[in-house]
Amino acid sequence: MVPALFLAHGSPLLAIQDNEYARFLTQLGSQYKPKAIIIFTAHWEKETLTVSYMDQSYDTIYDFYGFPEEMYNIKYPAKGSTAVADQVIARFAAHNIPVQKDTTRGLDHGSWVLLRRMYPDANIPVVQISIHPFLSPEEQFKIGQALQGLGQEDIMIIGSGVTVHNLRIIKWEQTTPEPWAVEFDDWLLEKFNAGDQEALFHYDQLAPHARLAVPRPEHFVPLFIAAGSGDPSTAPQVIHRSYELGTLSYLSLAF
Template sequence: MMPSLFIAHGAPSLALEENVYTEFLQKLGQELPKPKAIVLFSAHWESATQLVSSVPDAYDTIYDFGGFQPELYQIKYPAKGHTETTAEVVKLLTDAGISVQTDEVRGLDHGAWVVLRLLYPEADIPVVALSVNRYLTGEQQYQVGQALASLREQDILVIGSGGTVHNLRRLNWESQGVDSWAMEFDSWIQDKLERWDTEALFAYDKLAPSAQAAVPTPEHFVPLLLAMGAGDEKKQASLLFRAYQLGNLSLSCWRFE
């Protein structure tokens, strides 16, 4: 059975970097069983109603950022959609009582294509992109992921793309180390994930140390709960990688069984 994954997408410039994290993601893509399709929640696609892409052909590449290296804006990731998987996602969500709509025009934002390009550089695996809703409770986020858990039995890889510590105002451009508050937050999250303590995780904003600094707005944290929900069957969480850039930007990858 396919796992579900939470993958931090970092800054858009990750697409041009060669470091231990990009090497890890490239290797991960080679080690995973090749999926029939990928279902990906991106922190950079927000909506009040759950949206599911239904792009019939190749996606456009969205450059939803500014001020980065010119060559970033030349990158294309022409993955194709997969209408069969879109239909299955819509059915599963609808059966779970979750309101859903399809979108036939939106391309892949950098929360999606930066990660996918490192995992599967040939863009040869169909993709179904999903939006996130920052206003749902933690339990509701988990339930959205849980509704899609059976996709893993169909060789479909579920990915939540975001970041656990993601506060652009707190980035330290001169730092060569890691801010202690970021590590404390991530350590608390690690403990709760490994013990599958959903009650604590659903209230992370009130219980976790430095939660407001680590997660000033929740859209990048939400994909963690979505991916976790999709791994609800065995309730096993494994930290595959963690590092930091710019003092506190967390680059982590979690696997859920």
């Protein structure tokens, strides 16, 4: 059995950095050995939920600019799995969630940077899924709920995003987090610990500094998907918390 995870993917430089969070991801990968991984990435937006559908190795997508040359030489040739994708598609259909297939798209950095740290041998099949950032949090949660129980089959579900993600106000030289970023994450954890879904679904109105932390929801909604897909009898667990550049949160949770 493996948990559902919300993991911060942060800067693409995580692929080559040696820092606290990179070491955490390596340790996390050694802790769990799933038979397949389903990953919802903030960097693939579609109005209709779209599931990667292939058995061959993925291309590695470099969806970033101005980074060191070595970043563009990294390959993460994980294979897909149409068998696992069929399971996912059937579950969405059973919950009346519209879904379509994609047979060509590679892994974007929201997927491969995390997975390369966790499973550097690229030997675990991956099914990548898009997000629709403008569905309500409750609808995102229901997408996750459609996949509940897959962790008991050793299929790991990952929501790849960031809780506090405002690139316009990052502090390049700052090594301590901005208080407002910490307050926003504290509020989230308080509501998760209390099981207060209603407050979480209305975070944009109730959470302190919500507009600063989440100026656009694409990096935030994977949190609700991961939460919905987890074991409802298990309390959410903070598995990592740190900050970079003042405002970039690496808060990660297991559900």
